[in-house]
Every structure is written in structure tokens, then in C-alpha cells.
Amino acid sequence: MDCKSIYSGSIPEHAYFFLNKSPSGGIGRHKGLKIPRLNKIMRVRIPPWVFIINNNMSILKILFYPNKILREKSKIVKKYDNILKKNILNMFDTMYKNNGIGLSAIQVNINKSIIIIDILKEKNSKLIFINPKIINKKGYIKSKESCLSIPNKNIIIKRYKYINIKANNILGKKIIFKCKNLLSICIQHEIDHINGKLIIDYNK
Numbered sequence: 001m002d003c004k005s006i007y008s009g010s011i012p013e014h015a016y017f018f019l020n021k022s023p024s025g026g027i028g029r030h031k032g033l034k035i036p037r038l039n040k041i042m043r044v045r046i047p048p049w050v051f052i053i054n055n056n057m058s059i060l061k062i063l064f065y066p067n068k069i070l071r072e073k074s075k076i077v078k079k080y081d082n083i084l085k086k087n088i089l090n091m092f093d094t095m096y097k098n099n100g101i102g103l104s105a106i107q108v109n110i111n112k113s114i115i116i117i118d119i120l121k122e123k124n125s126k127l128i129f130i131n132p133k134i135i136n137k138k139g140y141i142k143s144k145e146s147c148l149s150i151p152n153k154n155i156i157i158k159r160y161k162y163i164n165i166k167a168n169n170i171l172g173k174k175i176i177f178k179c180k181n182l183l184s185i186c187i188q189h190e191i192d193h194i195n196g197k198l199i200i201d202y203n204k
């Protein structure tokens with residue numbers, strides 16, 4: 001999703017997510033960094049240790065409409081390995097470089113169900129959802145959206161105002177994430193990409 005996208009509503013409050021499982025062994029501390037206990041409500045952040053594996057910036061090529069790959073359905077992620085982490089890091093580099101606030105892996109020719117989001121100007125609120133699915137929705141909101149894969153196009157779309165999604169985090173742990181307004185719009189936009197759906201499809 002392009003940062004030029006706007007929506008009618010207030011700036012979103014902090015998003016919280018709820019993990020429905022207690023931590024398994026192995027996660028907890030890394031290089032002196034305390035990772036919050038998973039059964040607590042916390043702000044979603046990419047675990048900092050992920051950055052240790054790759055300090056080089058990699059900008060990937062964004063696919064543009066009408067590239068047929070954008071119509072493919074993204075495959076479910078089963079392996080939570082270093083390749084996945086590298087994919088995600090490269091996606092963030094690419095999204096920031098292109099002034100995006102959301103990106104789906106298929107847009108950079110990676111056929112995996114991964115979406116990343118950062119709607120804050122400070123670019124310090126990274127969200128990662130792997131195999132995301134909307135499990136609850138409520139209310140409507142209109143948004144004017146643009147897409148990194150379809151430059152110079154704005155489409156007004158009616159989205160759900162509130163959504164709950166389930167997904168996996170970068171460690172493969174199940175998470176339930178509740179959000180509203182811009183964040184909700186952005187997640188719906190990126191989940192559409194996973195299903196091969198584009199903003200222009202709403203114009204018909």
C-alpha cells in the first residue's frame with residue numbers, strides 16, 4: 001500500500017496483539033535483549049535479533065500491474081527459517097525505499113503468504129504477519145487507496161473498520177491481532193494481494 005493512501009478517520013492508536021500461547025523454550029533472551037513474555041499483551045515489533053543475520057540493505061524489484069504474478073495466490077509459509085527472515089528484511093528495505101506503508105511478498109516476486117506493515121512516519125513500527133487470515137470484522141470505513149504495484153492510481157474502497165486477524169509471527173507462533181482504521185485498511189489491502197486481488201478490482 002502506498003503512503004499516499006488516505007482514509008477518513010483519526011490517526012490509529014497503538015496496536016496491540018494477543019498471543020494465545022505461552023512461550024516455548026528457546027526464546028527469551030538474546031544478546032542481552034529481553035523479549036517480552038508471549039502471554040502478555042504487547043506492541044508488535046519485529047524481534048530485534050532478526051537484524052543480526054543481515055545488515056546489508058537489499059532493495060527488491062516491485063512487480064507492476066499487469067504482471068500476471070500479481071494474480072497468483074500466495075503459498076502458505078511452512079518453514080520459519082533464515083530464508084524467510086531474509087525475505088522479510090528485504091521486504092522492509094524495499095517498502096521503506098518506495099515510501100510504502102504495507103507490502104505483500106508476492107509484490108516482490110516471493111510467493112509466500114507474508115505481509116509487512118509500518119504505518120508510522122517514523123518507520124519504527126514494523127508489523128509482520130505470516131499466513132494472515134481475517135477471523136472477525138465489524139463496521140465499515142471508506143478509504144482512498146493507492147498501491148505500490150499500480151503507480152498513480154487511487155481507488156476509493158469500502159473496507160471493514162475493525163478486524164481481528166490470526167496469523168503467525170516470524171517465529172511461527174500463532175497470534176491474534178486486533179486493529180481498526182488505517183491499520184485495518186492496510187491489512188485488508190495486503191491480504192487482498194495474497195489472494196491475487198488488486199485495488200482496481202473494486203472499481204468494477
Ligand SMILES: [Zn+2]
Nearest residue numbers: 001147148149
Ligand atoms: Zn498494493
